[in-house]
Amino acid sequence: MHMLKKISLFAFALLGTFPLWANVRLPRLFADNMVLQRDKPVAVWGWADAGEKITVLFDNQSKKVKADRQGHWLIRLDAHPAGGPFQLIVKGKDQVTLSNVLVGEVWICSGQSNMEMPIAGWGKINNYEQEITAADYPEIRHFKVPNTVSVVPLDSISGGDWKICSKETAGDFSAAAYFFARELYRQLHVPIGLINTSWGGTHVETWTSRGAFENSEEYKSMIAGLPSGPDLTALLEKNKKNPTDKIGPNGAPTLLFNAMVNPLIPYTIRGAIWYQGESNAGRAYQYRKAFPLMITDWRGRWGLGDFPFYFVELSSFGANNGDGRSGSNWAELREAQAMTLSLPNTGMAVTTDIGNAKDIHPKDKQDVGWRLAAIALNNVYGQKGEYSGPVYQSMQTEGNKIILTFTHTGGGLTVHDRYGYVKGFLIAGDDHEFHYAKATIEGDKVIVWQDNVTAPVAVRYGWSDDAGESNLFNKEGFPASPFRTDQWKGVTEAAKYVVGK
Numbered sequence: 159m160h161m162l163k164k165i166s167l168f169a170f171a172l173l174g175t176f177p178l179w180a181n182v183r184l185p186r187l188f189a190d191n192m193v194l195q196r197d198k199p200v201a202v203w204g205w206a207d208a209g210e211k212i213t214v215l216f217d218n219q220s221k222k223v224k225a226d227r228q229g230h231w232l233i234r235l236d237a238h239p240a241g242g243p244f245q246l247i248v249k250g251k252d253q254v255t256l257s258n259v260l261v262g263e264v265w266i267c268s269g270q271s272n273m274e275m276p277i278a279g280w281g282k283i284n285n286y287e288q289e290i291t292a293a294d295y296p297e298i299r300h301f302k303v304p305n306t307v308s309v310v311p312l313d314s315i316s317g318g319d320w321k322i323c324s325k326e327t328a329g330d331f332s333a334a335a336y337f338f339a340r341e342l343y344r345q346l347h348v349p350i351g352l353i354n355t356s357w358g359g360t361h362v363e364t365w366t367s368r369g370a371f372e373n374s375e376e377y378k379s380m381i382a383g384l385p386s387g388p389d390l391t392a393l394l395e396k397n398k399k400n401p402t403d404k405i406g407p408n409g410a411p412t413l414l415f416n417a418m419v420n421p422l423i424p425y426t427i428r429g430a431i432w433y434q435g436e437s438n439a440g441r442a443y444q445y446r447k448a449f450p451l452m453i454t455d456w457r458g459r460w461g462l463g464d465f466p467f468y469f470v471e472l473s474s475f476g477a478n479n480g481d482g483r484s485g486s487n488w489a490e491l492r493e494a495q496a497m498t499l500s501l502p503n504t505g506m507a508v509t510t511d512i513g514n515a516k517d518i519h520p521k522d523k524q525d526v527g528w529r530l531a532a533i534a535l536n537n538v539y540g541q542k543g544e545y546s547g548p549v550y551q552s553m554q555t556e557g558n559k560i561i562l563t564f565t566h567t568g569g570g571l572t573v574h575d576r577y578g579y580v581k582g583f584l585i586a587g588d589d590h591e592f593h594y595a596k597a598t599i600e601g602d603k604v605i606v607w608q609d610n611v612t613a614p615v616a617v618r619y620g621w622s623d624d625a626g627e628s629n630l631f632n633k634e635g636f637p638a639s640p641f642r643t644d645q646w647k648g649v650t651e652a653a654k655y656v657v658g659k
Contacts, residue, residue, distance in 0.1 A: 181206050181207050181250050182204060182205075182206050182210075182212065182249070182250040182251070182252055182253070182254050183204050183205040183206070183254075184202075184203075184204040184248060184254055184256075185203065185204065185313075185314050185315075185421065185425075186314055186315045186316070186317065186318055186319075186421075187301065187315070187318075187353070187421075187422065187425055188202070188204070188246070188256060189319055189320055190256055190259075190319075190320065191257075191258045191259075191260075191299055191319070191320035191321070191322055192259050192260075192299070192301075192320050192351065193259075193261070193262050193263075193264055193320070193349050193350065193351025194235075194238070194246075194260070194262075194264070194426065195261075195262075195263065195264045195351075195426040195428055196237075196240040196261045196262055196263065196348065197237050197238075197239065197240075198237050198426055198462075199234040199235065199237055199426070200234060200235040200237075200238070200426045201232060201233075201234055201425065201426050202214050202216075202232070202233055202234070202235060202246070202248070203231060203233070203424070204230075204231060204248065205225070205229045205230055206225040206229055206231060206250045206251070207229060207250075207251065208225055208227050208228065208229050209224060209225060209227075210229075210231075210250045210251060211224050211225075211250065212224065212225060212233075212250050213248070213249040213250075214233050214235070214246070214247070214248050214249075215245075215246070215247040215248075215249070216235050216244060216245075216246050216247070216259075217238065219235055219236055219238075221233040221234075221235060225250075232424075238261050239261065240260075240261050240348035240349060241260070242258075242259055242260035242261055243257070243259060243260060244259045244260075244261070245257055245259065246259050260297060260299065260351070262348040262350055262351060263346065263348060263349070263350050263351065263428050264350075264351040264352075264353065264426065264428055265335070265338070265339070265350070265352055265427060265428055265429055265430065265431060266353050266355065266422070266427055266429070266430040266431070267332055267334070267335035267338075267352050267353065267354045267355070267430070267431050267432075268354075268356050268365065268419075268430060268431075268432050268434070269356050269360075269432045269433040269434035269469075269470075270356065270357065270358050270359060270360045270434045270435075270436060270437060271356075271357075271358030271359060271436075271518075271519060272334065272433045272434075272470070272473075272518075272519060272520075272526075273332055273334055273335065273431075273432070273433035273434065273470075274332060274354075274357060274358050275333055275334070275519055275523065276329060276330050276331060276332065276333060277289055277290060277293075277328055277329050277330075277331055277333045277336060277523075278290060278329030281333055281519070281521075282521070283333045283521045283523045283524070284521045284522050284523075284524065286329070289328070289524075290325050290329050291325055292325075293323055293324060293327075293331075293336075294323075294324060294325065295323040295340060295343055296322050296323060296324065297323075297343065297348075297349040297350065298322075298323035298339045298340065298343055298349070298350045298352070299321065299322055299323065299349070299350070299351050299352065300320070300321045300323065300327075300330075300331045300332070300335070300336070301318055301319065301320050301321070301351070301353050302321075302330070302332075302354045303315055303318055303353065303354065303355040303418050303422070304316055304317045304318055304418075305357050305418070306417040306418060307414060307416070307417050308416040309386065309387055309388075309390045309394075309413065309416065310386070310387060310416060311367070311415075311416045311420040312416060312417055312420060312421050313421055314421050315417070315418070315421045315422075320351075323336075331354075332352065332356065333523035333527070334431070334433055334470070334523045334526045334527050334530070335354055335431065335527070336352070336523075336527065337523055337524050337527025337528060337531075338352075338431055338526075338527040338528075338531050338534075339352055339527075340527065341527060341528050341535075342531050342534065342535070342539075345531075345535055345539070346535075346539060353422060353425070353427070355418045355422065356433075357414060357418070359437055360414060360434065360437060361437045361438055361655075362434060362435070362437075362438050362445065362449055362452055363377075363411040363412075363448060363655055364410060364411055364412065364413050364414045365414050365415050365418075365452055366411065366412065366415055366448070366451060366452040367412060367416075367419075367420070367455050367459065368381060368386070368411070368412045369455075370451055370452070370454070370455035371411060371412070371451075374447070376444070376447045376448075376451075377411075377447075377448075377451070377655070380411070380655060380657060381411060383657070384410075384411065390410075394410060410657065411655075411657065420459075423459050423460055424460060424461055424462075426462070427460070427462065427465065428466065428538065429465045429466030429467060429534070430456070430465065430466070430467050430468070431468050431469065431470075431530050432467065432468070432469040432470070433469065433526070434469075435449075435471075435491050435495060436472065436475075436477075436518060438491060439472070439477065439487040439490075439491045439650075440487055440650065440653055441650055441653040441655060442487050442488075442491035442493070442494050442650040442653075443494065443648055443650045443651045444653065444654060444655060445491055445494035445495070446494040446497050446498075449494060449495065450498050450500075450501055453467050453498070453501060453504070454501070464501075464502045464503045465503065466503050466504075466505070466534065466537065466538050467501070467503065467504050467505075468505040468506070468507065468530050468533050468534060469495065469498070469504070469505075469506055469507070470506070470507045470509055470526055470529075470530065471492050471495050471496070471506050471508050471509060471510070471639060472488055472491055472492050472495070472509075473509040473510060473512060473513030473514075473520050474509075474510045474511075474513030474514070474515060475488065475513055475515060475517070475518050475520075475624060476516065476623055477518075477623040477624075478623055479623060479624075480622060480623045480649070481621065481622040481623070482584040482592050482618040482621035482622060483584065483591075485648065485649035486621055486623050487623065487649060487650055488622070488623040488625075489620070489621045489622060489625070489642075490649065490650050491650075492510075492620075492625075492639070492640050493641070493642070496639055496641070505530075505533035505534075505537060505545075506533075506639070507526060507529035507530045507532075507533065508529070508546075508636065508637045508638070508639045509525070509529070509637075510620055510625040510626060510628055510637060510639075511574065511626065511628070511629070511631075511637045512525050512526070513624070513625075513626055515624040515626060529636065532546075532636075533545050533546070543634070544566060544568035544569070544632060544634040544636065545636070546566040546636055547566060547630075547631060547632060547636035547638045547639060548564040548565070548566055548567055548568075548571060548630060548631070548632055548638040548639075549564055549565045549566050549638070549639055549641075550562060550564060550619070550639070550641040551563045551565050553643050555615070558608075558609070558611065558612050558613070559605055559606065559607040560585065560605075560606045560607070560614050560616075560617050560643075561604075561605055561606075562603060562604045562605075562606065562617065562643075563602065563603055564602060564603075564604070564638070566632065566636070567602045568633055568634040569633035569634060570601075570632065570633050571599045571601075571602060571603075571604065571631070571632060572599070572633050573599070573629045573630065573631065574629050574630075575629050579596075579597070579598070580597035580598065580604060580629065580630055581597075581627050581628060581629050582619050582620045582625065582627055582628030582629060582630065582640075583597045583604075583617055583618070583619050584617065584618045584619075584621060585606055585607065585608045585611050585614050585616070585617050586611065586614065586615065586616045586617075586618075587611050587612075588613070590644075590646055592616075592618060593608045593610065593611055594608070595607060595608045595611075596608065599630075604630065615644075616642065616643050616644035616646075617643050618640075618642040618643070618644070619638065619640055619641055619642070620638070620639075620640030620641070621640055621641075621642055625640050628640065
């Protein structure tokens with residue numbers, strides 16, 4: 159069936175995903191082998207006949223509610239410690255019984271292809287055969303939300319089930335999410351539930367709700383000009399070129415929020431991990447607003463406060479061979495990601511050292527997961543120790559040298575390769591012309607200079623599409639995030655999201 163016919167028919171098709179004789183229905187996420195969030199009131203909801211009396215039983219709890227006039231009902235179970243397996247029973251005129259339910263930590267895992275990338279299959283991450291053989295973690299569960307689009311917000315997804323981690327199933331798990339979960343499990347020894355809602359080649363705008371755009375100064379004129387419902391379907395049918403076009407099914411604004419995020423709300427979660435940005439690199443400057451808008455949108459709709467939201471900074475890739483002298487889309491996108499850390503309860507895993515200049519899908523997902531987990535273990539679960547690489551803090555000029563200070567220096571600054579000297583720095587005077595620079599580490603500072611730049615005013619570090627040569631780390635093994643000290647005009651400042659172009 160044509161992709162866009164699926165869009166217009168999907169909402170009707172959902173009606174066929176539940177048995178016609180069942181008066182009590184649950185969202186697809188509520189199924190055997192599911193993981194519920196520990197230590198928080200847990201939302202349980204569904205549908206029944208209008209006015210039907212519903213009882214929800216879980217462990218030693220019994221909660222009662224009556225379906226409203228539209229047949230919708232929702233209760234919240236009392237906070238429960240980690241454990242299981244349990245049964246979750248929902249009774250109305252009939253009964254639904256879910257088995258092998260665990261209570262632990264639940265994380266949304268979202269983004270584009272580097273989050274979607276499985277351990278095996280098309281992914282084949284480093285050492286995937288050994289990783290699959292060793293994937294004996296029955297208390298790690300993974301739910302893949304089907305890749306689906308919708309022009310209207312949906313209240314349920316069309317398919318998917320909870321997979322128990324084993325060597326038979328793990329190959330289909332999101333690799334980044336799996337290694338994140340594995341590290342959490344090894345440290346916390348509680349069940350981990352992963353809800354993987356990701357799709358390759360997607361823009362951040364398609365993961366954001368229409369309401370968020372309507373209340374955004376940056377985007378409200380864009381969304382005002384975009385039709386809704388059947389008119390949007392017709393527009394997509396007319397303009398579609400391929401699935402990742404901004405007017406295509408997973409590029410146009412809101413389509414994936416409608417189909418792959420809205421149905422998950424208000425499932426109780428601990429937080430979210432995110433790996434996306436490659437598709438927005440051409441509009442990196444606008445990502446400064448688009449990415450925080452999406453995060454704030456999700457948090458507001460989930461109603462769980464500023465839940466943890468941790469993301470992966472773009473890795474290294476020779477996209478357009480951009481650098482600190484000619485300009486770099488990817489560097490500006492990384493900058494926008496780093497600026498998003500101004501939102502509360504956010505964290506960023508730097509991965510420029512584990513990319514591949516010739517492959518936009520780097521195979522080292524083990525370190526990606528480990529670095530995301532390090533943030534969560536420190537910020538959410540109270541473990542001590544460094545969890546970030548060096549972060550630029552300030553600069554001062556002394557003669558022909560610029561002295562840089564950093565936070566998150568951990569046990570000390572170091573280089574992480576055989577060369578023994580710091581690479582990746584550029585320096586410029588007030589002519590805005592950047593030159594390759596020398597750099598040395600002195601304590602918790604880095605000294606940068608270039609003999610031919612006698613009055614320097616700015617430095618850039620790792621400022622290129624392929625930032626793989628940058629080698630500043632702390633001794634805990636975390637790489638420094640690329641940065642610049644200047645605010646000179648970037649190459650993406652004028653690029654704006656325009657539907658259909």
